[in-house]
Amino acid sequence: MRWRNNLLFLILLASIGACDFFRFKSEKEGDDDPVIASVANQNLLRSELSFIGSENKSEEDSANLANRYVQSWIRKQLLIQEAGKSMDFDEAEINRKLLDYKYALMVYEFEKKYVEENLNSEVSQKEIEDYYQINKINFSLKEIIVRVNFVKIEKGSSQNSQLEKLLRSQNQKDSEAFKQLALNSGANYFLEDSTWIKLDDIIINTPLANHPNKVELVRNNKHVMTGDDRYKYYFKILEYKLQDQVPPIEFVRDEINKILINKRRIELVDQLQKEVYNRALEKNEFKIYE
Template identity: 55%
Template sequence: MKSEDEEEEDPVIAAVGRTYLRASDVDFIRGDSQFDLDSAELVNRYVQTWIKKQLMIKEASKNLTINEAELNRKLLDYRYALIIYEFEKAHVEQQLNKEVPLEEIREYYEKHKDNFSLKEIIVRTNFIKIEKSLPQKRQIERLLSSTRENDRKDMKELAQRYANNYFMEDSTWIRFDDIILNTPLAQNANNVQMLKSNRTISVDDDSHSYLFHILEYRLQDQVPPLEFVREEISKIIVNKRRVALAEQLHKDVYNKALENKEFTIYD
């Protein structure tokens, strides 16, 4: 219960039966500068959510026979679970090493290679989009498929000067659907046969030419190269470390308590 003075300082802004929502209950919204919406709109949303929640509680209380002891036990279990979770989280984040050397990634890849299977086609490729009428088109076609270092350098310079779009990261694996997006190849019905039959692919639309030189490809259901799954494997290894740290924490707490005789089991 609040005195009249306290009620004037902290007025009721909503009520469901004899349950009240006061101004102080929504101060955290007005004081939080991270929200983009104005505070009045946010307060109104919170009030509506609070009312709906209280109405559900009221209706549930009328229609359910609640075992108070069981409810309190569940609330305690939930509270303890939250405390343990926060403790584990803080401990793990403090101890966790997120650096994964390439050798560890390679070792995991070799042991679990069969667990990785491509869902789509990936390629290493050089790609350039140019205007069909560009005088340098023939030169670009020749340089695009060359493996000579000087030609590769000249190709990149031409791409920077004349291309509408290009991709020259030939050591990087990329999803084939991503590289052919917004090109006439996006409508091709059989990319697998096309890749098997051609290393150099040239297609045109009304105004542009799209030139591809396929260096390497992998098809659906094949094992991807290490480079393509390196980041995924790194995340798997870090997550395994996270789980191991949490499990070790439980063991350490138990063993310490056992050593110090902090608990007793009665027959």
Template identity: 55%
Template sequence: MKKRKFTNLWWIGKITLILSLFILNSCDLFKIKGTDEDEEENPTVAEVDGQKLKKSELESLPTKGLSKADSSGIINRYIQSWIKKQLMIREAGKSMSFDEAELNRKLLDYKYALMVYEFEKAYLEDNIKDSIPFEEIQKYYEANKENFGLKEIIVRCNFLKMDKSSNQNPTLERLLTRPEGAEKENINEIALKFASNFYLEDSTWVRFGDIILNTPLADHPNKVGLVRNNKLIKVDDERYIYYFRILEYKLQDQIPPVEFVKNEISKILLNKKRVTLIEELQKEIYNRALENNEFKIYE
């Protein structure tokens, strides 16, 4: 397997902190980057108690293509962040005593954990697909549907926001009373030409709260009654008329259709596959080492 660069910023931050703390108590073990470089070619841009930030270390900052002002802003923020970090390290060194052996052990633990993390991550990228077949999603849904009880109302619906002055409103209202799908092309045409906003994805389940957001229905006290008792909801404000055609709905605590939870199920199944794959990898490596007598266990 090709070696991968370590890119996990969280781990890198941890390792940086441990290294910095270790330097406080054992400066003779490390040489700070840039101490042997020509100051004129690579000048110091900031310094805290002998710890120097060199100009060359700023070259990797994402300033390419930015204006001079934006570039300077990024550089200045980085310098300030570096200074604050060094001051915190100094304060930690003043306030606490650190065991060098313990710090070194922790540093190695972080290093090895990062190596294993990157190895497992690369292995998963090479051996697992990001998509789950719908058949697997359906099977999991059927076996676990009771675990997906809704916490809010979801609907299949049509929504159109029309200017009150539009002469298309009577026609649209008549079309929206027809059976689902009967006047789809005509409704779409009106939406594209005249609506200020619209949502016409008949087959997609959405949260009712998302659809009525920024409309007069947002603060309605009885949303359950709204969807139960109305196939077509029409409300207005000073400027607009809002049309909501409710095609189908599910209430709180009811079981949602598989289409609404398929992304959630896909994530669950992907995570299960990842866990299984890593467990199999660990077992394979262990058994291979056992067969080759590559480790010993002492009594």
């Protein structure tokens, strides 16, 4: 934690820009590059705002951006001044930490480039299935998920009675007819049989969003009909999984894919470090003194 706090302080120093902490400007600057703000012996020159171009910006926008930068610069300089008054800093130690931070950034960029050039982001179905089988207990659900058909339709629609009849039917043809009617007349619908979705996501903006016992709702109802002043809502619950149960692989496929790719990233960085070390070892490019 102490190292992280030191790093945060170093980032604050670095954010002042172009080494303001170490570079002291003279009180008198050239007329062609006037001082626009100062704090103690530190001056901010107009040239240091040159990055604020006028391209695609109005004069007012550019002026506001420049003003925000000046205010930010002043605050940072005041913090540095206050820090210098309140604490004793070892400049050599600060320089060493800044170099450590610089080198850490260099290594990070080097490793990032190596990973980008060598990472295979294609993950096979077998890899996902194997990982799921070994680790599925770690994917315990934190919310109810469902496979569901859902349609929202105007309360006064002539299709409501037909939808209600089709909703309750167990016939496959009637299930297809329900979907077609939803597509034709629904104000909103979800009809992906094989897709798992969070229950809260499908009942949002419906009267069921405030249901007091959603576990009992899905356990005891295969078909749910409800309504408000304007709409009727029809739900056909095909399957559900409760909190703390293991989700189906389809629900965590994308998450597993990201986990496997991240593992490859870590392995590539480890591989790079070993290659650089072994190559240097073979060439006697370093020594360890007893």
